[in-house]
Amino acid sequence: MGEEDSKAGGEGMEWYVGVPKIELHAHLNGSVRDSTLLELAKALGEKGVIVFSDVEHVILKNDRCLPECFKLFDLIRILTTDHTTVTRITKEVIEDFAAENVVYLELRTTPKKNEAIGMSKRSYMEAVVEGLRTVDAVDVCFIPSNESTENFSETPHTNDAYDRKHRRKIYVRLLLSIDRRETTASAMETVQLALEMKDLGVIGIDLSGNPVVGEWQTFLPALEFAKEQGLPISLHCGEVPKQKEVQAMLEFQPQRIGHAICFEDEDWRQLKLSKIPVEICLTSNIRTETVSCIDDHHFVDLYKAKHPLILCTDDPGVFSTSLSQEYKLAASTFGLGKDEMFQLARNAVEFIFADDGVKKALKEMFDSASSMQ
Ligand code: 6MZ
Numbered sequence: 032m033g034e035e036d037s038k039a040g041g042e043g044m045e046w047y048v049g050v051p052k053i054e055l056h057a058h059l060n061g062s063v064r065d066s067t068l069l070e071l072a073k074a075l076g077e078k079g080v081i082v083f084s085d086v087e088h089v090i091l092k093n094d095r096c097l098p099e100c101f102k103l104f105d106l107i108r109i110l111t112t113d114h115t116t117v118t119r120i121t122k123e124v125i126e127d128f129a130a131e132n133v134v135y136l137e138l139r140t141t142p143k144k145n146e147a148i149g150m151s152k153r154s155y156m157e158a159v160v161e162g163l164r165t166v167d168a169v170d171v172c173f174i175p176s177n178e179s180t181e182n183f184s185e186t187p188h189t190n191d192a193y194d195r196k197h198r199r200k201i202y203v204r205l206l207l208s209i210d211r212r213e214t215t216a217s218a219m220e221t222v223q224l225a226l227e228m229k230d231l232g233v234i235g236i237d238l239s240g241n242p243v244v245g246e247w248q249t250f251l252p253a254l255e256f257a258k259e260q261g262l263p264i265s266l267h268c269g270e271v272p273k274q275k276e277v278q279a280m281l282e283f284q285p286q287r288i289g290h291a292i293c294f295e296d297e298d299w300r301q302l303k304l305s306k307i308p309v310e311i312c313l314t315s316n317i318r319t320e321t322v323s324c325i326d327d328h329h330f331v332d333l334y335k336a337k338h339p340l341i342l343c344t345d346d347p348g349v350f351s352t353s354l355s356q357e358y359k360l361a362a363s364t365f366g367l368g369k370d371e372m373f374q375l376a377r378n379a380v381e382f383i384f385a386d387d388g389v390k391k392a393l394k395e396m397f398d399s400a401s402s403m404q
Contacts, residue, residue, distance in 0.1 A: 042362070042369065047355040050372065051134045051400050053379035053393070054343055054354050056265070056289050056310035058208070058239065059140035059159070060107045061346025062124045065090060068348070071110040081109065093351055097270070097319040101241045103349060112145050114158040121162025127347070129169040129201040131355045135383055135393055139206035139237045139265075142221055152224050159205065160231050169199040173232035178202075178388060202393070204234040204385055206265065209253060211238070211245035218253035226260055234384045235263040235286070242270040247279050254283065263384040265310065269293045270321055281305060287382060289343075291329065292321045299332075308339035308382040313360050314352040315345035325364050334365070341379045373401060 068090045076083030086106055095103060111120055121138075128136050140159060142152035163173050172178050207225045209218040225233045236257045238250055257264055268288040269277045274295055280288065281301050289310040291302065302309070311330050316322040322329075333340055342357050344350070362372050377397045380390050 042359070044355060044359060046369070047358045047362075047372075048131050050355075050358070050376055051132050051397060052354050052358065052376050053135045053341065053383065054128055054133045055137045055287070055341050055379065055382065056312060056343035056345055057124075057128070057136065057138055058346050059121060059124060059138055060104065060111055061349045062127070062138075062344070063107065063111065063120045063348045064123055064127070065348065065351075067120060067123060068107065068110055071116060075110060094318055095349070097242075097321060100319055100346075100349060108143070112143055112150065112155075113148055114150065114154060117155060117158035118162040118165060121159045122165050125163065125166045125171060125201065125203060126168045128354070129166075129199050131353055133201060133354055134396060135202040135204075135380075135385070135389070137204045137206055137234070137384060139208045139239070141208040141210045141239070142224060152220060153227075156205075156207070156224060156228060156231075156233070160228075163203055163232065169201055171201055171203055173203040173205075174230065175232070175386065176230065178392075202385065202389055203232060204383075205232050206235045206237045206384075207233060208237040208239045209250055211240035211242065211250070213240075213245075213250075215249050215252050218250050219256060222253045222257045222260070222262065225257070225262055235265065237265045237267070237289075239267045239289070242267060242273070247276045251283075254285075258283075263287075265289055269298070274298070281307070286384065287341075289345075290316065290321070291333075292316060294329075303333075303336055303338055306339060308341060309333060310341050310343045312343050312345035313357055313364075314350045318350050325360070328364075330361065331365055339378070339382055340375070341382055342375060373397075377401075 069087065072081065072083055072086050072090060075081045089103060089106060111117060124138065142155045144151055163171050207221050209221050222236060225236055238254065254264060263286040265287040266280050266285045267290055268280045269292050270290050272293040277294060277298050281298065284305065285307065287308045287310055290312060291309045294302065313325065313328060313330065316328065317325055342361055344352055344354050344357055347353055358372055361367060380393045383390065
């Protein structure tokens with residue numbers, strides 16, 4: 032697709048790490064470092080809650096089909112679901128994304144209840160927000176009302192201002208996920224919570240979870256309520272063949288969809304007409320074998336059709352990837368040049384759920400980065 036002499040696929044990782052990037056499809060519990068999972072598993076092993084040797088190889092395994100992924104998510108849930116750990120993993124995940132120059136992150140997570148330890152969906156989310164507050168390696172902007180005067184290109188006048196400007200900065204917004212195992216009432220509770228936490232960076236709703244589980248009709252009332260209330264929605268769509276559901280999801284007109292794999296010709300036609308942006312997760316699709324071979328990935332068709340696309344990681348911990356690696360993979364597989372990759376990263380600004388003030392700040396930052404390319 033690109034000119035031979037400007038191919039980015041041949042660049043080292045440094046270029047992909049250095050380029051500013053926007054991540055719009057990352058699940059919190061799918062982004063946990065292996066080292067943290069192993070440490071948590073060891074601690075629970077010592078308490079006799081799990082047998083460490085039974086889970087160690089599960090955590091370290093690299094290739095997982097889709098059903099195996101959901102078994103791993105159940106294990107991760109056991110390891111991470113207490114308030115202190117939720118705060119810790121949130122902090123680490125933000126630091127990891129910021130370290131590879133992700134400048135805007137929409138992190139999604141499923142609010143969880145665990146009565147045995149006094150955890151409600153709200154207290155789970157408060158622990159996530161606490162994680163955002165405790166990040167110290169980077170400035171985290173997540174409270175919308177604090178951001179109006181901040182931008183990436185502020186001119187420094189004093190040493191303090193100079194230090195502030197040169198600290199790494201990341202905008203973070205949260206999407207609350209509805210798990211496909213949930214009931215209508217539970218999904219509704221999540222949407223209500225999202226509305227109540229808008230001032231704390233919660234910006235939208237995601238529908239995810241094992242795609243073979245649950246019925247669209249179960250979640251529809253909550254999703255319609257979210258839509259009425261003006262909450263943007265991203266749906267996991269077509270991860271497995273379920274044509275009726277894909278049709279219903281496209282008719283619902285969410286703000287974005289994730290994956291878009293098992294589509295019939297008519298679905299592709301409708302998707303392209305709709306211009307609904309697609310969150311593309313290359314490594315995830317290959318590892319879970321939902322796409323048979325990367326050369327056949329629908330990225331190519333959608334990219335050629337100039338359909339709105341965003342490269343994302345899905346679960347960088349579970350799939351041992353990073354956003355920089357996803358960019359490198361796309362460039363080398365599809366023959367995209369540096370300019371095309373930079374443009375792909377910049378285009379994502381249009382599809383974020385945050386407001387125009389954040390979009391403006393991000394565009395300025397991309398513009399100043401482009402002059403340094
Ligand atoms: C569908 C996925 C997913 O919410 O506990 N999740 N749902 N398809 C995928 N592709 C592989 N990857 C992750 O993060 C983990 C949860 O995100 C959803 C699943 O519900 C998983 O349990 P949180 O932070």
